[in-house]
Amino acid sequence: MKKTLVISSVIMYLLSSCTSSTPACDIPEGISYNNGISTIIKENCFNCHSPEKYKVKGGRIKLYDEKALKKLGEDGTLMGALNHKRGYVAMPYKKGVKLDSCVRVVLQSWVDGGCK
Ligand code: HEC
Numbered sequence: 001m002k003k004t005l006v007i008s009s010v011i012m013y014l015l016s017s018c019t020s021s022t023p024a025c026d027i028p029e030g031i032s033y034n035n036g037i038s039t040i041i042k043e044n045c046f047n048c049h050s051p052e053k054y055k056v057k058g059g060r061i062k063l064y065d066e067k068a069l070k071k072l073g074e075d076g077t078l079m080g081a082l083n084h085k086r087g088y089v090a091m092p093y094k095k096g097v098k099l100d101s102c103v104r105v106v107l108q109s110w111v112d113g114g115c116k
Contacts (some may be wrong), residue, residue: 025102027109032116033066040103041069044092059089073115079108 028036041049041063048054049063062068072078080088082104092099099107110116 025105027106031106031110031113033070033110036106037069037110038066040107044099044103048093070115073107073111079104079111082107 031037045058045063046053048057048059049061050058051062051064054060054062054064061072063072069078077088079085081091082099084090084098090098098104
Protein backbone atom coordinates (compact mmCIF):
# COMPACT_ATOMS: atom_id res chain seq x y z
CA MET A 1 0.00 0.00 0.00
CA LYS A 2 2.66 2.48 1.07
CA LYS A 3 4.96 1.40 -1.74
CA THR A 4 2.33 2.05 -4.42
CA LEU A 5 1.80 5.48 -2.96
CA VAL A 6 5.50 6.28 -3.23
CA ILE A 7 5.70 4.90 -6.76
CA SER A 8 2.64 6.81 -7.91
CA SER A 9 4.03 10.02 -6.38
CA VAL A 10 7.24 9.50 -8.29
CA ILE A 11 5.30 8.95 -11.50
CA MET A 12 3.21 12.05 -10.86
CA TYR A 13 6.37 14.04 -10.25
CA LEU A 14 7.97 12.80 -13.45
CA LEU A 15 4.84 13.57 -15.44
CA SER A 16 4.56 17.09 -14.04
CA SER A 17 8.23 17.88 -14.61
CA CYS A 18 7.81 16.66 -18.15
CA THR A 19 4.81 18.83 -19.00
CA SER A 20 6.28 21.90 -17.31
CA SER A 21 9.27 22.07 -19.64
CA THR A 22 8.75 24.90 -22.10
CA PRO A 23 7.19 23.76 -25.36
CA ALA A 24 8.56 25.07 -28.62
CA CYS A 25 6.57 28.09 -29.73
CA ASP A 26 4.97 28.38 -33.11
CA ILE A 27 6.21 31.67 -34.57
CA PRO A 28 4.14 32.52 -37.64
CA GLU A 29 6.05 33.53 -40.75
CA GLY A 30 6.09 37.16 -41.79
CA ILE A 31 4.91 38.46 -38.46
CA SER A 32 4.19 42.18 -38.65
CA TYR A 33 2.05 44.83 -37.08
CA ASN A 34 -0.80 44.07 -39.46
CA ASN A 35 -0.13 40.34 -39.49
CA GLY A 36 -0.55 39.19 -35.92
CA ILE A 37 0.74 41.87 -33.61
CA SER A 38 -2.20 44.29 -33.63
CA THR A 39 -4.52 41.33 -32.95
CA ILE A 40 -2.45 40.15 -29.97
CA ILE A 41 -2.54 43.66 -28.52
CA LYS A 42 -6.25 44.03 -29.18
CA GLU A 43 -7.07 40.72 -27.55
CA ASN A 44 -4.83 41.12 -24.51
CA CYS A 45 -4.49 44.80 -23.81
CA PHE A 46 -7.53 46.71 -25.04
CA ASN A 47 -9.31 46.32 -21.71
CA CYS A 48 -7.19 49.28 -20.72
CA HIS A 49 -5.27 50.49 -23.77
CA SER A 50 -8.04 50.89 -26.37
CA PRO A 51 -8.69 54.33 -27.92
CA GLU A 52 -11.75 54.66 -25.67
CA LYS A 53 -10.11 53.63 -22.42
CA TYR A 54 -6.43 54.49 -22.56
CA LYS A 55 -6.83 57.86 -20.89
CA VAL A 56 -8.72 56.45 -17.95
CA LYS A 57 -7.43 52.89 -17.51
CA GLY A 58 -4.26 52.63 -19.53
CA GLY A 59 -1.97 55.27 -18.09
CA ARG A 60 -2.35 57.18 -21.36
CA ILE A 61 -0.27 54.58 -23.16
CA LYS A 62 -1.55 54.37 -26.75
CA LEU A 63 -1.05 50.72 -27.61
CA TYR A 64 -3.78 50.97 -30.24
CA ASP A 65 -1.66 53.43 -32.19
CA GLU A 66 0.76 51.73 -34.59
CA LYS A 67 3.46 54.38 -34.28
CA ALA A 68 3.28 54.53 -30.49
CA LEU A 69 3.39 50.74 -30.19
CA LYS A 70 6.41 50.49 -32.49
CA LYS A 71 8.24 53.07 -30.41
CA LEU A 72 7.52 51.10 -27.22
CA GLY A 73 8.78 48.00 -28.99
CA GLU A 74 11.96 49.66 -30.18
CA ASP A 75 12.92 51.33 -26.93
CA GLY A 76 12.46 48.13 -24.90
CA THR A 77 9.48 49.28 -22.87
CA LEU A 78 7.03 46.79 -24.37
CA MET A 79 9.04 43.65 -23.63
CA GLY A 80 10.36 45.10 -20.36
CA ALA A 81 6.79 45.50 -19.14
CA LEU A 82 5.67 42.11 -20.45
CA ASN A 83 8.64 40.23 -19.00
CA HIS A 84 8.25 42.05 -15.67
CA LYS A 85 11.74 43.46 -15.83
CA ARG A 86 12.94 45.77 -13.10
CA GLY A 87 12.30 49.40 -13.94
CA TYR A 88 9.13 48.78 -15.92
CA VAL A 89 5.52 48.63 -14.85
CA ALA A 90 4.58 44.95 -15.14
CA MET A 91 1.89 44.24 -17.72
CA PRO A 92 -0.90 43.21 -18.18
CA TYR A 93 -1.20 45.09 -14.90
CA LYS A 94 -2.44 42.30 -12.72
CA LYS A 95 -0.18 41.21 -9.90
CA GLY A 96 1.97 38.23 -10.86
CA VAL A 97 0.23 37.65 -14.19
CA LYS A 98 2.28 37.36 -17.34
CA LEU A 99 1.14 36.99 -20.89
CA ASP A 100 1.45 33.44 -22.24
CA SER A 101 5.14 32.72 -22.84
CA CYS A 102 4.65 31.84 -26.52
CA VAL A 103 2.74 35.06 -27.12
CA ARG A 104 5.71 36.88 -25.61
CA VAL A 105 8.06 34.94 -27.88
CA VAL A 106 6.03 36.11 -30.90
CA LEU A 107 6.13 39.72 -29.70
CA GLN A 108 9.87 39.43 -29.04
CA SER A 109 10.45 38.14 -32.56
CA TRP A 110 8.54 41.14 -33.89
CA VAL A 111 10.77 43.45 -31.83
CA ASP A 112 13.93 41.60 -32.91
CA GLY A 113 12.85 41.99 -36.52
CA GLY A 114 12.64 45.76 -36.10
CA CYS A 115 8.90 46.24 -35.36
CA LYS A 116 7.82 46.02 -38.98
C1 HEC B 1 -5.90 46.44 -16.25
C2 HEC B 1 -5.48 47.47 -17.16
C3 HEC B 1 -4.30 47.20 -18.06
C4 HEC B 1 -4.11 46.14 -18.92
C5 HEC B 1 -5.02 44.94 -19.14
C6 HEC B 1 -2.88 46.40 -19.60
N1 HEC B 1 -2.33 47.56 -19.17
FE1 HEC B 1 -0.56 48.37 -19.78
N2 HEC B 1 -0.79 49.93 -18.49
C7 HEC B 1 -1.87 50.10 -17.64
C8 HEC B 1 -1.63 51.26 -16.82
C9 HEC B 1 -2.57 51.81 -15.75
C10 HEC B 1 -0.35 51.77 -17.18
C11 HEC B 1 0.39 52.96 -16.58
C12 HEC B 1 1.11 52.44 -15.37
C13 HEC B 1 1.94 53.48 -14.66
O1 HEC B 1 2.47 54.37 -15.32
O2 HEC B 1 2.06 53.35 -13.45
C14 HEC B 1 0.14 50.91 -18.23
C15 HEC B 1 1.38 51.06 -18.84
C16 HEC B 1 1.87 50.24 -19.85
C17 HEC B 1 3.17 50.37 -20.45
C18 HEC B 1 4.25 51.36 -20.05
C19 HEC B 1 5.09 50.61 -19.01
C20 HEC B 1 6.23 51.39 -18.45
O3 HEC B 1 7.05 50.79 -17.72
O4 HEC B 1 6.34 52.60 -18.70
C21 HEC B 1 3.25 49.42 -21.42
C22 HEC B 1 4.41 49.15 -22.35
C23 HEC B 1 2.02 48.67 -21.37
N3 HEC B 1 1.19 49.19 -20.41
C24 HEC B 1 1.77 47.59 -22.17
C25 HEC B 1 0.67 46.74 -22.01
C26 HEC B 1 0.45 45.57 -22.81
C27 HEC B 1 1.36 45.10 -23.94
C28 HEC B 1 -0.71 45.00 -22.37
C29 HEC B 1 -1.36 43.76 -22.87
C30 HEC B 1 -0.59 42.56 -22.80
C31 HEC B 1 -1.20 45.83 -21.28
N4 HEC B 1 -0.35 46.88 -21.10
C32 HEC B 1 -2.35 45.56 -20.56
C33 HEC B 1 -2.99 49.30 -17.57
C34 HEC B 1 -3.17 48.09 -18.23
